Amino acid sequence: MPIAIAGTHSGAGKTTVTLAILAGLRRWGVSVQSFKVGPDYIDPMFHAAVTGRPCHNLDPVLTSAEYVRSCFARHSAKAEGAVIEGVMGLFDGAGSDGFGSTAHIVRLLGKSVSAILVVDCSRMSRSLAAIVYGYHHFDADVKLAGVILNRVGSDRHREILLEAIAPLGIPVLGILTREDGIKLSDRHLGLVPTEEVANFRDIVDRLTELGQRCFDWERLMPLIKVSSTNLKQTSTPLCLDTPVRIAVARDRAFNFYYADNLELLERAGAELVYWSPLEDEKLPDRIQGLYFGGGFPEMFAAQLAENKRAIAAIAHSYNHHMPIYAECGGLMYLSQAIADFNGNEFAMVGALPTRTVMTDKLTLGYRRCLPLPPGEGLAFARSSSHQTQEFMTNAKPLRPSPTPNPQPPDRPIWGHEFHRSHQTVASDCPLHRLRDYADRDLGTEGWRGHNFWASYVHLHWGDLPTIVKGFVEAARSQTVLSSSSYN
Template identity: 50%
Template sequence: MPLVIAGDRSGVGKTTVTLALLSCLRRRGLAVQSFKVGPDYIDPMFHRYVTRRPCRNLDSVLTSEGYVQQCFSYHTRDVAYALVEGVMGLFDGAAGRGDYASTAHVARLLGLPVLLVVDCSRMSHSIAALVHGYRSFDAHVHLAGVVLNRVGSDRHLELLKSALEPLNVPILGVLRRQDSITIPDRHLGLVPALELENLAPLVDHLAYLGETSFDWSRLLPLLATNPPSAGTQLLEIDTRPETRLENLPFELNTQHSTLKIPIAIAQDAAFNFYYQDNLDLLATLGAELIFWSPLNDSELPKGVQGLYLGGGFPEMFAAQLAENETARNAVKAAIQLQIPTYAECGGLMYLCQQIVDFEEQSHSMAGILPTTAVMGKHLTLGYRQVAALQDGLMFARGAIAWGHEFHRSHLTKEPQRPLFTLSSPAPSPTEGWHLPHLHASYIHLHWGATPEIPKQFLCNCARFCIKN
C-alpha cells in the first residue's frame, strides 16, 4: 500500500524526496496520485506540476477523520501508485491537541506505513537513537524504512549504515548533499510553481535523483495502491441526495434547476491558493467554474453570478494589480451590484482600498472595504474555530467551522460588522468583513466535510441571477 513520506522535523527534505519519487514515477509513465497532510497550498502546486493530477489535502481539523479516509480512498481508486507527503515532524500535530492532525495521525487513519526522511548532515552514530525512537514511540505507526538525506561522503554513509544495521530498518534511499536542488522561498514558504521559469529542468534533475538514489525493488511495491472496493465514493461530494442541484433550497422554476451557475474564479500568479476539493464541490453542486486573471484580464467574464477570490500573493504583484485599473473597477462595480462574493486572505486584501507592500509602497486595490492591508514581519498562523455572528453569504448565524490563518499582513481598520467570533487562540476575538452579499476573511476554509457552505453560496448566486 502507499507510503507516507515523513520527517523527524521540519526542513529535513520531505518535499525534495517526495518530488524526486513523483518525478521518477511519472518519467516511467506511471499514474500516481499525491496527497499532502495539513493546510498547505504551495507544496501541492509542485505535486500537481509533476503528476498532472490535483494533489489532495488530508487535514482532519479542517475536515474530519472520516473525510480524510474517504478522500484518500476515492482519489486512489483509478491509479496504480500513490504517496502522501507529511507535514513538520512525524508526531507534530495541531497545537494543544497532541499529535492530532499530524503525519502520524493521518498514517494511522489510513493504515499506511511511514518512510522517514532524516537529515544526516550533522550526525553519524546518533542516527540509530533517533530512528529507534521514531520507530518505537507509537506501536500503531509502522516505519517501513528510512531515507538518508544530505549524506556528505562515502565514509559518512558507511558510518550511518553501520549505526542502523542492528535496528534492521531498511534504508530505501540515500541522497547526497545537493546544492543544485534548491527551490527558492519567501515569507510564506516556497515560491509557487507558477512563478518559477526553470522548473522543468529542476524536475528533470529530481527525476534523475529519484531513479538513482532509491532502492526501487523494495520501494515500488510499497507505493502501489490496493484495488478499491466497487462502491468507493467520496460521500461528502457526490452521493448524498441533498447535494444535487435540484434539491438546493432556493426558488427557481423547474426548467432552470439543471442550469449551471457561472462563478468567476480568480486564478493567476497573484491568486492561486485553492483546495481542489472546494472547486470540485462547487462543480458537483452545479457551478460552472470560469477562471480569470485580475492581473491580466481587463474585465470579469460575461454573465457570472458569483465571484471567488482565493488566497495567494497579491502583495508580490500589487503594482501590477494596481495598474490593471479596468479589472479593479469591474470587480468593484460587480460587488456594488451585490454579486455574491467570497474572498479569502489574498482575496480580502484585493478588496481593500490599498495594499502597502514590504517596501512600504502603497498600491490601489478594488476599494470595496474601507481599510488597507499592510505587510509586516509578524506571521499570523494557526487553526481557528469560527462562529458566524449573523446570517451571511456562506453561513447561518451561529454556524461553527474550523479554518486556518497564514499571512503577514494586517488591516488598518477593523470591521463594524465582523463575520466571526474566534474561539480558538487567535490575535483578536472577531474576524472578517460581512455584507449580505460579501464574505471577506483571512480564514481559509476547506469545505470537504461541510458541503452546506458552498451550497449556501450557490443559493445566493442563483438569487442574484433572479434579481438581475
C-alpha cells in the same frame, strides 16, 4: 499500500524526497495521486505540477477523520499509486497530543498506508540509529516501513550510516546526497509558487534523475501501489441543474485554492471559469459569482493597481450584489489599498473601508470560527454599514438585496490563518469570533454583507456543505451580467 513521507522535523527534506519520488514515477508512466498533510497550499502546487493531477490536503482539524478517509480513498482509487507528504516532524500536530500530525493521518488510514521516515544526516553518523529507533518505537500504531537518508556527504559517511542502522532491521529505501542544484526558493510565506520559478522544468528534470537514481525501487514500488479493494469510496452527489458560472481568480497573485473546494463547487453545480486580475481587463462573460482565493497580491500590487478596468468590473459586480467569496489575499485585494513591505501604497478594489499593510509579524495557526449571532454580527441577509462606502472607482453604493450569501453553519468551524499583514480598520460587520487551538480569544474577524464573505481565515469546505451550497445557490439566483454590462 501507499506511503506517507514523514520527517524527523521541518526541513529534513520531505518535499524534495516526495517530489523526486513523484517525478520518477511520472517518468516511468505510473499514474500517482499525491496528498499533503495539513493546511499548506504551496507544496500541493509542486505536487500537481509534477504529477499532472491535483494534490489533495488531508487535515482532520479543518475537516474530520471521516472526511480524511473518504478523500484519500476516493482519489487514491483513481491512480496506480499514492504518496502522502507529511507535515513538520512525524508526530508534530496542532497541539501537544499530535492531532493532525502525519502519525495521526497514518493511524486514521490504518494498514493501507506505510510511514517512511526522512532523516537529515548532514550532521550525524551513528546517532542515526538512536533517532530511527526512537521514531520506530514511539507509537506502537505507527511503525516505519523504511527510512530515507538525506544529505549524505560522502561514500565513507554512507558506509557509517548503513552500518549504524543495520541492527535495527529497518529497510533503507533511499540515499540522497547533498544536492545543491535542487533548491526551491522561499520568501515570507514559504516556498515560491511554481508559476514564479523560472527554471522549474529544469528542477523537475533534476528531481526525475534523482528519483530514478537514489531509491530502492524494488522495495519502494510495492509500498506505493494502491489496492482498490481496501478503499471504500464515497463522493458528494453531482448536481444535475444547469451549471452556474463562477469566476475564479487564478494567476501568480491568487493561487491558494484547496483542490477539494473547487471540486465541491463543481459537484454542487458550478462551472468554474478561471481568469487573471493581473492580465485580464474583463471579467469572464455570463458569470454569476466571484471567488478570490489567497496568494501573494502584495508581490504584484503595482500590476494589480494598474489593471483599473478589472477593478472597475469587480466594483460593478459587487454593487449589483453578485455573490463574492474572498480569503486572505482576496480580502487584501478587496480593501482600499495594499501598502507593501517598503511602504509603497497601491490602490485596490476598495470594497472594504480599510487598507492592508504588510508587516514582519507573522499571523499563523488554526482558528476556531464561532459564527456571530444576529445580535453581534450582521447576517448575510441584512444590511451592513460598510456597504454604503463608495468604491475608489466611484461605483455606486451597494443597495440591500434579498438574496443570501453562503450561510455560516450553525456550529463552530475550523480554519487556518497564515499572513504577514493587518488591516487598518476593524470590521463593523464581522463574520465570526476567533479562538486559537489553545482556546484563547482572538477577537472578531472578517467582513460580511449581502452576498459577500471576506476573511483572512482559509476554510476547507470538505465538511462545510452549507457554505458550498449557499455560495452556488446565491450565484444561481443572481441575474446574469454580460461582460458588456460591467466592462
